[in-house]
Amino acid sequence: MNASIARWMVLVVMLxxxxxxxxxxxxxxxxxxxxxxxxxxxxxxxxxxxxxENAWAAISKHxxxxxxxLETHRDTIVVDQETLDQAxxxxxxxxxxxxxxxxxxxxxxxxxxxxxxxxxxxRRKLQEVVEFTARNFxxxxxxxxxxxxxxxxxxIRAKGNRSWxxxxxxxxxxxxxxxxxxxxxxANPNVKITxxxxxxxDHFQNLGFNLETEPKYFDKIYTGxxxxxxxxxxxxxxxxxxxxxxxxxxNVKPGGNGGxxxxxxxxxxxxxxxxxxxxxxxxxxxxxxLFDIRQLYQPIRQEDGSMAPESELxxxxxxxxxxVDGFAGRLGRPIGVKTYKPYHSSGEDFLxxxxxxxxxxxxxxxxxxxxxxxxxxxxxxxxDPTIVDRIKRQxxxxxxxxxxxxxxxxxxxxxxxxxxxxxYTGRTVSTxxxxxxxxxxxxxxxxxIPEIRYATNDSWEVVSALTSxxxxxxxxxxxxxxxxxxxxxxxxxxxxxxxxxSLPADVLTAIRNVVGRDLYVRLEAPSQVSxxxxxxxxxxxxxFRESTGTVRIVTDRRIARLRDLVTGRELTxxxxxxxxxxxxxxxxxxxxxxxxxx
Ligand SMILES: [Zn+2]
Numbered sequence: 001m002n003a004s005i006a007r008w009m010v011l012v013v014m015l016x017x018x019x020x021x022x023x024x025x026x027x028x029x030x031x032x033x034x035x036x037x038x039x040x041x042x043x044x045x046x047x048x049x050x051x052x053e054n055a056w057a058a059i060s061k062h063x064x065x066x067x068x069x070l071e072t073h074r075d076t077i078v079v080d081q082e083t084l085d086q087a088x089x090x091x092x093x094x095x096x097x098x099x100x101x102x103x104x105x106x107x108x109x110x111x112x113x114x115x116x117x118x119x120x121x122x123r124r125k126l127q128e129v130v131e132f133t134a135r136n137f138x139x140x141x142x143x144x145x146x147x148x149x150x151x152x153x154x155x156i157r158a159k160g161n162r163s164w165x166x167x168x169x170x171x172x173x174x175x176x177x178x179x180x181x182x183x184x185x186x187a188n189p190n191v192k193i194t195x196x197x198x199x200x201x202d203h204f205q206n207l208g209f210n211l212e213t214e215p216k217y218f219d220k221i222y223t224g225x226x227x228x229x230x231x232x233x234x235x236x237x238x239x240x241x242x243x244x245x246x247x248x249x250x251n252v253k254p255g256g257n258g259g260x261x262x263x264x265x266x267x268x269x270x271x272x273x274x275x276x277x278x279x280x281x282x283x284x285x286x287x288x289x290l291f292d293i294r295q296l297y298q299p300i301r302q303e304d305g306s307m308a309p310e311s312e313l314x315x316x317x318x319x320x321x322x323x324v325d326g327f328a329g330r331l332g333r334p335i336g337v338k339t340y341k342p343y344h345s346s347g348e349d350f351l352x353x354x355x356x357x358x359x360x361x362x363x364x365x366x367x368x369x370x371x372x373x374x375x376x377x378x379x380x381x382x383x384d385p386t387i388v389d390r391i392k393r394q395x396x397x398x399x400x401x402x403x404x405x406x407x408x409x410x411x412x413x414x415x416x417x418x419x420x421x422x423x424y425t426g427r428t429v430s431t432x433x434x435x436x437x438x439x440x441x442x443x444x445x446x447x448x449i450p451e452i453r454y455a456t457n458d459s460w461e462v463v464s465a466l467t468s469x470x471x472x473x474x475x476x477x478x479x480x481x482x483x484x485x486x487x488x489x490x491x492x493x494x495x496x497x498x499x500x501x502s503l504p505a506d507v508l509t510a511i512r513n514v515v516g517r518d519l520y521v522r523l524e525a526p527s528q529v530s531x532x533x534x535x536x537x538x539x540x541x542x543x544f545r546e547s548t549g550t551v552r553i554v555t556d557r558r559i560a561r562l563r564d565l566v567t568g569r570e571l572t573x574x575x576x577x578x579x580x581x582x583x584x585x586x587x588x589x590x591x592x593x594x595x596x597x598x
Contacts, residue, residue: 032325034064054309059296062314062317062318065096068097069101070099070100097139099139103143104143115150119154134183134188139191176195176218193220194222195222196221196261197211199245205345215256220256221258226263232268239530240544241350247364251363259285270312284328284334332535336361341378347380351406360512378403378407379407382411391419405452420454429449432444434465434504447494449494449499454479462510465477477492478510491515505524505527509524523554525586529541536595540593546588555579562582565594571584
């Protein structure tokens with residue numbers, strides 16, 4: 001190749017690069033925006049133009065990025081103005097929205113050491129960081145760490161006789177107002193501030209995340225939908241959690257949940273990374289943030305020893321975004337079984353995610369959903385002191401209330417007996433055989449469940465568990481009790497929540513038929529097949545199982561045919577009473593997007 005041709009080719013390549021990145025800017029995917037987050041460590045590195053160019057080339061070749069978050073502070077490190085200006089200019093030149101990020105850690109690698117909000121010096125430091133960031137950006141996001149785990153002597157003294165939860169809830173509410181919102185607005189009246197919450201909502205109150213007050217004064221909230229490995233991670237967050245947490249936070253601040261946020265931490269395989277992305281989008285997140293540029297940018301060594309910019313994660317993300325963008329616009333508003341979680345509550349932690357994994361579409365709400373025909377209440381509902389009265393009112397209105405065995409235990413002697421006299425005996429029994437009307441099923445393993453005692457002919461077993469090897473004793477798995485014009489159900493939760501997955505498909509179907517009775521679609525399937533339902537006769541069935549299996553989809557009779565929005569394939573239903581039944585296969589780690597066909 002002679003020199004002039006080579007020069008010409010370089011020019012063409014440069015033009016193509018300029019054209020394609022210019023073209024990529026703006027609203028790239030039709031149904032959501034994509035953002036990339038950069039920690040202060042990498043923002044500092046952006047002093048080197050080659051780093052910036054290469055990292056951007058690696059990511060933008062696969063993903064259409066709309067926004068970049070440039071972090072100004074983490075672990076007491078603050079980026080210098082000159083480097084920040086250079087990075088801002090670079091990304092603005094690519095047509096991206098540029099926003100700031102702040103991580104309020106002293107030392108992330110020391111068990112996530114947070115700021116001490118009882119310490120005037122720490123407070124002054126954080127306020128300075130906020131002011132600096134607000135002078136630079138009209139939009140700022142606080143990463144996961146705006147909580148406190150500090151138990152220094154100052155904090156111990158300031159806490160006094162209050163519980164840590166009480167102390168920290170008040171402390172962080174105040175810190176959010178006086179160290180973040182007020183100084184930021186003073187430095188930049190146009191600034192909008194988003195607080196990003198991590199994935200552990202049942203424990204927020206213990207560390208001061210205040211879901212009751214903060215979403216009211218922060219401009220937006222944001223959702224950590226990174227759930228990592230459901231087995232080999234300390235958190236054991238189930239895959240469905242990545243969907244239900246986004247919906248929950250949307251219900252906490254309707255219209256104000258800015259997006260979902262996924263990282264590549266704690267994964268055994270890349271399929272899980274892709275899955276976290278699409279689950280976030282199934283929840284209808286308007287923006288998805290990829291954390292972070294360091295995880296994304298993985299240069300590859302070439303034969304000549306030089307490094308080529310590449311990003312395996314971005315390639316995967318780009319594939320997922322392209323596919324989901326093809327049908328996301330067809331999904332209506334997500335709906336599910338309303339389950340009430342009062343502010344600052346816990347109990348049967350993250351049970352909603354496990355219930356989602358057994359095929360019950362979940363919709364967690366922070367206010368009691370009195371309008372719902374069926375309400376599901378877990379132990380967390382005990383934090384509402386008026387809960388028994390609320391249950392009674394639903395039943396008197398002719399509605400259904402399903403309570404878990406954990407809530408029954410918590411409300412014993414606290415008024416639930418006014419509705420039905422049941423006893424959570426405190427004995428744990430083992431079962432593997434179940435029966436009910438038209439139902440007889442065995443599980444492959446023993447399941448430990450709490451025993452519930454009831455009065456013969458006062459309330460009734462819907463599904464029973466046989467509880468000794470001789471099968472001569474039993475206890476309800478699903479129990480019903482009439483009260484006024486309604487029915488109260490008690491759903492027995494195994495002693496280990498994950499044992500819900502061991503319940504036979506027929507038992508799960510009986511549970512879904514009661515809990516999901518108001519939905520136009522239900523599943524007849526084994527556990528670990530989830531259903532995502534939208535209000536426009538469109539829904540998604542996803543298998544988290546390790547093998548392929550048959551799933552029956554049962555809909556209202558009016559739906560005669562279903563169309564797969566990805567493959568175009570059509571399914572024809574078979575009538576069964578007032579329902580329509582569709583049979584299909586689901587492969588492991590895959591989903592089908594189905595819509596009623598005309
Ligand atoms: Zn402290």
